[in-house]
Amino acid sequence: MVVSARSNDLNRLLRWYPAAWRDRYGDELVALMSDDLEGRTPNFGYRTRVLGAGVRERARQAGIAGAGATASERTRAGSLIVLVSWSVFVLAGAGFAKESEHFANALHPNARVLPQAAYDIVVALGCLGTGLVLIGALVAMPSFGRYLHDGGWLTLRGRLVAASSLTVATIAAIVPLAAWAHGLNVVQRNGGLAAYTVAFLAWVSLVVSTLVAWTAVAVAATRRTQFSSRVLKVESSLAVTLAGVMAGLTVATFLWWWTMATRAPWYVHWSPMGSNAYVFSAQLTVTVAVMAAGVALSGYGAFRVVASRRDLDTGSGSTQVTPG
Amino acid sequence: MAQREHDTRKRSNDPASLILTSLASGAKHGHALSKDIESFAGIRLGPGSLYGAITRLEERGLIEPLDVSDRRRPYQITAAGTATLARHVVEMRRVADVGAARLGLDLRAWS
Numbered sequence: 001m002v003v004s005a006r007s008n009d010l011n012r013l014l015r016w017y018p019a020a021w022r023d024r025y026g027d028e029l030v031a032l033m034s035d036d037l038e039g040r041t042p043n044f045g046y047r048t049r050v051l052g053a054g055v056r057e058r059a060r061q062a063g064i065a066g067a068g069a070t071a072s073e074r075t076r077a078g079s080l081i082v083l084v085s086w087s088v089f090v091l092a093g094a095g096f097a098k099e100s101e102h103f104a105n106a107l108h109p110n111a112r113v114l115p116q117a118a119y120d121i122v123v124a125l126g127c128l129g130t131g132l133v134l135i136g137a138l139v140a141m142p143s144f145g146r147y148l149h150d151g152g153w154l155t156l157r158g159r160l161v162a163a164s165s166l167t168v169a170t171i172a173a174i175v176p177l178a179a180w181a182h183g184l185n186v187v188q189r190n191g192g193l194a195a196y197t198v199a200f201l202a203w204v205s206l207v208v209s210t211l212v213a214w215t216a217v218a219v220a221a222t223r224r225t226q227f228s229s230r231v232l233k234v235e236s237s238l239a240v241t242l243a244g245v246m247a248g249l250t251v252a253t254f255l256w257w258w259t260m261a262t263r264a265p266w267y268v269h270w271s272p273m274g275s276n277a278y279v280f281s282a283q284l285t286v287t288v289a290v291m292a293a294g295v296a297l298s299g300y301g302a303f304r305v306v307a308s309r310r311d312l313d314t315g316s317g318s319t320q321v322t323p324g
Numbered sequence: 325m326a327q328r329e330h331d332t333r334k335r336s337n338d339p340a341s342l343i344l345t346s347l348a349s350g351a352k353h354g355h356a357l358s359k360d361i362e363s364f365a366g367i368r369l370g371p372g373s374l375y376g377a378i379t380r381l382e383e384r385g386l387i388e389p390l391d392v393s394d395r396r397r398p399y400q401i402t403a404a405g406t407a408t409l410a411r412h413v414v415e416m417r418r419v420a421d422v423g424a425a426r427l428g429l430d431l432r433a434w435s
Binding site: 021025027028029030031032033035036046049050052053054056057 | 353354355358370371372373374375376378379392394395396397
């Protein structure tokens with residue numbers, strides 16, 4: 001009975017591995033762990049190491065890490081990492097849009113040039129990034145259409161229904177929220193009225209959920225759709241460009257923050273105009289930190305794409321003949 | 325080619341090299357591999373690391389599975405695995421010789 005419970009415990013650790021890997025190596029790994037532990041219960045460190053190995057195996061099979069997957073899978077995975085990073089950026093961008101509202105009014109006309117230039121660069125790069133994502137979607141559309149036509153619809157149906165429902169809920173919720181906001185003053189809209197703040201945060205949660213749901217649809221669809229080598233090359237080029245755009249967006253946002261902090265610190269800190277406020281802003285710090293995380297993630301994705309492109313161009317796989 | 329050169333310069337104690345070295349003396353299953361590696365290299369490979377390396381080596385055709393016995397599947401080194409290990413050992417030897425010469429060490433005295 002004890003042995004059975006322990007065996008179940010070890011089998012549960014296998015859940016971190018991909019299904020195909022479990023089918024092939026699962027029994028052997030459980031047998032090894034049983035021999036290794038000699039009747040002892042695996043401690044936290046042991047479990048964590050097995051868990052980590054399982055997650056690495058999943059990442060490798062998905063082409064996210066390592067060189068085990070084919071060049072096209074690695075290119076696709078790298079491009080998807082960049083796409084997910086862009087979703088993170090959209091959230092950070094929404095935060096920036098809120099934090100930079102009417103910033104020009106807080107500045108003397110002579111002091112507006114640099115913050116306005118940085119802001120304009122953020123807007124331009126935001127539009128460029130959105131354009132790149134839309135072009136990527138258009139390029140992928142014929143292949144995606146074929147995938148849906150060939151039965152992919154059944155696989156994606158649940159995710160599509162969830163994403164569509166959330167979109168409808170988000171749009172429906174903004175109407176009463178906007179009407180409510182219209183009757184409030186600036187202070188009430190910015191934390192002065194608890195009920196409105198709660199409602200606004202609930203709506204923000206809906207927006208985030210919608211974005212996550214559509215990103216999940218895009219990831220699931222892209223992973224399953226068969227792309228030609230030419231389409232994959234176009235998508236990967238767009239992904240690398242998008243990663244560069246995200247890096248530029250982060251720099252421009254930081255520049256805007258810096259120029260505002262040196263010219264109108266009270267605006268950055270939401271203090272009375274003319275006060276000598278400390279330039280730290282929790283909201284902007286979170287925004288730039290999220291952007292920096294997105295840049296790091298997209299940089300990794302772009303690196304995977306560039307590293308895989310050579311194999312994709314030559315049509316070679318991932319075979320290596322040396323240990324390691 | 326550059327990738328291959330890079331790989332052959334991997335450390336002598338990476339799991340793949342250790343597994344190939346262990347299997348060079350005969351087929352072994354996971355636990356026997358782990359014990360053997362611990363005895364000759366002083367390194368205890370966790371089950372996750374061991375099976376990650378086994379997966380990679382099998383995919384590359386450097387080792388092959390034998391029939392399962394009581395849920396334990398032995399592996400044996402293939403001809404390609406033997407050739408790869410030989411190249412790796414020669415490379416390690418070359419580096420070791422250069423290091424020993426520069427340090428003025430007599431490696432025979434250390435064996």
